[in-house]
Amino acid sequence: SRSEERFSRNAELREQFLDAFAGADFPVESQMDLVPALPNGPATRFEAGEVSFTAMELATKLAGEQEFPYDTVESLVDDVMAAVEANGLI
Numbered sequence: 229s230r231s232e233e234r235f236s237r238n239a240e241l242r243e244q245f246l247d248a249f250a251g252a253d254f255p256v257e258s259q260m261d262l263v264p265a266l267p268n269g270p271a272t273r274f275e276a277g278e279v280s281f282t283a284m285e286l287a288t289k290l291a292g293e294q295e296f297p298y299d300t301v302e303s304l305v306d307d308v309m310a311a312v313e314a315n316g317l318i
Contacts, residue, residue, distance in 0.1 A: 233277065237318055238309065240276035245305045248272055248283070255297040256304065259287050279318050289315050 251265035263283075266272040270284035281289075286308070293311040298304040312318050 234318070237276040237279060238313075241274060241279070241312070241318060242305060242309055244274045244276070245308055246301055248274070249304055250301045252301070252304075254301065255299045257297045259291075259294070259296075262304075276318070281317060286312070286317075289317060 248266055249262055252262050253264075256262055263269055266283050268283075270282065270287070272283040274281055274283070274286065290308065290311045293314070294304070294307050298307075
């Protein structure tokens with residue numbers, strides 16, 4: 229079903245975000261603090277199903293939607309997921 233596909237895609241993206249940002253030096257004060265943690269820097273690609281975007285595209289779309297600083301990767305990813313959904317990226 230479509231709702232199962234959406235749930236699966238969201239879960240997959242969440243895992244990718246957690247993996248990608250977990251290596252950041254928390255607390256993070258800005259998007260730039262996340263770049264060193266990314267395996268391919270701004271070109272790091274997140275993909276789930278037919279959804280695909282780079283970290284740079286994500287940063288551009290989410291500019292101003294995040295509430296820095298973040299103390300944990302989970303709180304960061306919670307906000308990223310909410311913003312991704314609100315902006316229609318998934």
